[in-house]
Amino acid sequence: MGERHLCNDKNFDEIKVGDKVEFYENIDMNRHVKFRDLFEDFSPVHNDKFxxxxxxxxxxxxxxFMLNGFLSRLYGEYLPGGTSICIKQxxxxxxxxxIGDTVKIVGKVINKIESTKFLVIETKMYRNSDELIFTGKGIVQIIFDNFNSIK
Structure with missing residues (x-):
């Protein structure tokens, strides 16, 4: 697999309440089957059309729970991106x-906690851009203030 490049390398002070990102993921049969096989969930509601x-x-x-996986990408590459960890979701x-849907993943910073370098991020996901299928809130801690400073 190729190396991915971080989309955001802002330090904690540069991130503002109200900052928002979105990206899209296609849910195809290949991705569905990989998730099923990786986690060994063969539940009929996910696998049997009848x-x-x-x-x-x-x-x-x-x-x-595939949707939760997209939050890993949201936090790790986009908001805040870089060297952060999810504390709570x-x-x-x-x-x-x-299968066949496109999921829009949206994250928005709704609070910052200076003393711990925690960001509170509101998360929403939409099926085919407009049908709300997921809401949540994550607490993410920035471990290093600037990703490029540790390279």
């Missing part, structure tokens, strides 16, 4: 998503 059609869903639904799975 069972899924007997529920309130039209098709097999995507794995909700609140996750609310509001609606289902499906």
């Amino acid at each position: 069972i899924a059609k007997r529920t309130n869903y039209d098709d097999v639904i995507g794995y909700g 609140e996750s609310n799975f509001r609606r289902a998503f499906y």
Whole structure:
């Protein structure tokens, strides 16, 4: 795999309440199967069309915890990016998503705690850009104030 480059190398003081980022991820069958196989979750609601059609869903639904995985990318590459760790994550799975959907991931800084270098980040995700499927709040701590200073 190739090396990824950080999209944000701001130090704590440069990050402001109200800073916001968004990016998009496509949920294809390959990604769905990789998640299933990695975590060994073969639940019928995620893998059996016949069972899924007997529920309130039209098709097999995507794995909700895959959405949490996108938060790792949000915090690690975009907001704040660099050398930060997630201390706490609140996750609310509001609606289902499906294979073939595009998920928009949005993060917005809603608070900064100077003494601990914690950022409180509101997270939302949308199915096909407009249907809210996830809300949450993360607390992220910046470990190093400037990623480039440790290279």
